[in-house]
Amino acid sequence: MEYIYPTYYNNFHCIADACPKTCCAGWQIEIDEDALERYRQLQIDTVDYREAAFLQDEKKRCKNLDEQGLCRLIHAHGEEILCDTCRLFPRHTEVFDGVRELSLSISCPEVARMILTNSDNVVFTTEERVEKETEAYTEEERIVYRQLRQLRDWMLPVAQNRSLSLEQRFAKILSVVQVYQEQVDFCVEEEQPFEAISIADVLTTVVKPLDISKTMIHTILAVADEWEYTEPELQEIFDATDAYLQLLSDEDFSQARKHLSEALQKQGIALPATLEQIYIYFLFAYFCGSVYDEYYFGQAQLAVAACYHIEAILLWHFGKYKSIGMEDIIRYTYLYARELEHSIPNILATEAYMDEHRMI
Numbered sequence: 001m002e003y004i005y006p007t008y009y010n011n012f013h014c015i016a017d018a019c020p021k022t023c024c025a026g027w028q029i030e031i032d033e034d035a036l037e038r039y040r041q042l043q044i045d046t047v048d049y050r051e052a053a054f055l056q057d058e059k060k061r062c063k064n065l066d067e068q069g070l071c072r073l074i075h076a077h078g079e080e081i082l083c084d085t086c087r088l089f090p091r092h093t094e095v096f097d098g099v100r101e102l103s104l105s106i107s108c109p110e111v112a113r114m115i116l117t118n119s120d121n122v123v124f125t126t127e128e129r130v131e132k133e134t135e136a137y138t139e140e141e142r143i144v145y146r147q148l149r150q151l152r153d154w155m156l157p158v159a160q161n162r163s164l165s166l167e168q169r170f171a172k173i174l175s176v177v178q179v180y181q182e183q184v185d186f187c188v189e190e191e192q193p194f195e196a197i198s199i200a201d202v203l204t205t206v207v208k209p210l211d212i213s214k215t216m217i218h219t220i221l222a223v224a225d226e227w228e229y230t231e232p233e234l235q236e237i238f239d240a241t242d243a244y245l246q247l248l249s250d251e252d253f254s255q256a257r258k259h260l261s262e263a264l265q266k267q268g269i270a271l272p273a274t275l276e277q278i279y280i281y282f283l284f285a286y287f288c289g290s291v292y293d294e295y296y297f298g299q300a301q302l303a304v305a306a307c308y309h310i311e312a313i314l315l316w317h318f319g320k321y322k323s324i325g326m327e328d329i330i331r332y333t334y335l336y337a338r339e340l341e342h343s344i345p346n347i348l349a350t351e352a353y354m355d356e357h358r359m360i
């Protein structure tokens, strides 16, 4: 079995009671069957056995959390008592034929800090482990995954090429994936085999320009109206951001972007390099997963939109508070990811929206 993961993957350590946004609150924690049976035998009373989930208090905090934010279950029974969700988070695995792609969820504040404070290009490790494939795949899934891997292997260095502006890098990537999507759609319509698609040819696509205007940001922010939210915080931030942007002229918008970038640069934070980290995160974690829902272009645009959604929130924050720092970038990024990546309806709605609302 081939395993691929970013090299920082093994450096993660949960900061537990020092965490500003624990993963033990705000969303339902589902319990796997083995753990549920363990809890039943131990007569653990913080479990909703019908829903296979932990009970929560009125603030949506897991009922196992004590006053210090530590887990009473671990305290009483040791780490082995944990269900898969609690044991594994923030580790995420995407499963493909003969391949496991591992990532750490950026919705965890400590992971967000690790990813966003890294100013270098992310490096990925590939290793073989002796392990048998346990899943079944269709032939189509095998072929499309191979093609998406080829595309992503090309996209990663393009996205990390700092001799180009971020807009130029995204324009190249989106132009290529748009053509790939068109060729897949053509194969489906004409009942042609997917092997007929030449990735080498797709990569020669003529690049269309990407122009980040206020109108475009307003359009891509509108997808947030279709999201379901576990708590109102991010929804209110989105509303405030959109209202703030509406007050700006096109010229004000360009100036606001420039001033934000300069304010961060004074603290040694290069905004394009930080947004690159966000992009690489979403690209690696989810692009190849589009093999299962066929929104290849929508998924590629989702990763780009995530960067501009977060930049728009930073613009609003800087406009409102007149100050900004890495802690703000980290906080808005994990709040954003908490609402997007742990909700299948939100991911699907965003992929579909970004498929229809083309940025190039």
Ligand code: SF4
Pocket: 013, 014, 015, 016, 019, 020, 021, 022, 023, 024, 089, 090, 107, 108, 109, 110, 111
């Ligand atoms: S969100 Fe991350 S750092 Fe915070 S408690 Fe969960 S795993 Fe630990």
